[in-house]
Amino acid sequence: MTTITRERLLTIQSWRETYGPGSNVVLLAEEAEELARITLASLDAKPVGWTDAEELRGVEKDGCGYMFTVNPMTAHVDQRRVIKLYTATPGTVVPEEVPATLRDEIIDLCDGYEIGDVGAQEIWSACRLFMIQGELLPALV
Secondary structure (H helix, E strand, C coil): CCCCCHHHHHHHHHHHHHHCCCCCCCCCHHHHHHHHHHHHHHHHCCCCEEECHHHHHHHHHHCCCCCECCCCCCCCCCHHHCEEECCCCCCCCCCCCCCHHHHHHHHHHCCCCCCHHHHHHHHHHHHHHHHHHCCCCCCCC
């Protein structure tokens, strides 16, 4: 599984402006697969509840509002007032084992040091730790 960063998504988003409409650009198959997975997950998302603008005003004013159930939805509800609520998507999981293509790239970049698979895994583990706990780690100088 590929992890697509926000910066990469912004780059992809800018391609039409950069290269012009109708231009052919290259997107890695892994990135295309990840984008399709994310999109399909959002298309398949089911609401967990609903509220309306009045309840949201109550939350803003009093810190309290009501969330209504969607299954079943009350028969007399005004559908024009319904604001559907969804769960937040879970964070991306960073695999423990270095992906094979990335392992090969790490080994190539460290050419001359003969780090092998074990060294590539150690580098990946350090990077993985930073990806997971990046905000909690001290700045590297």
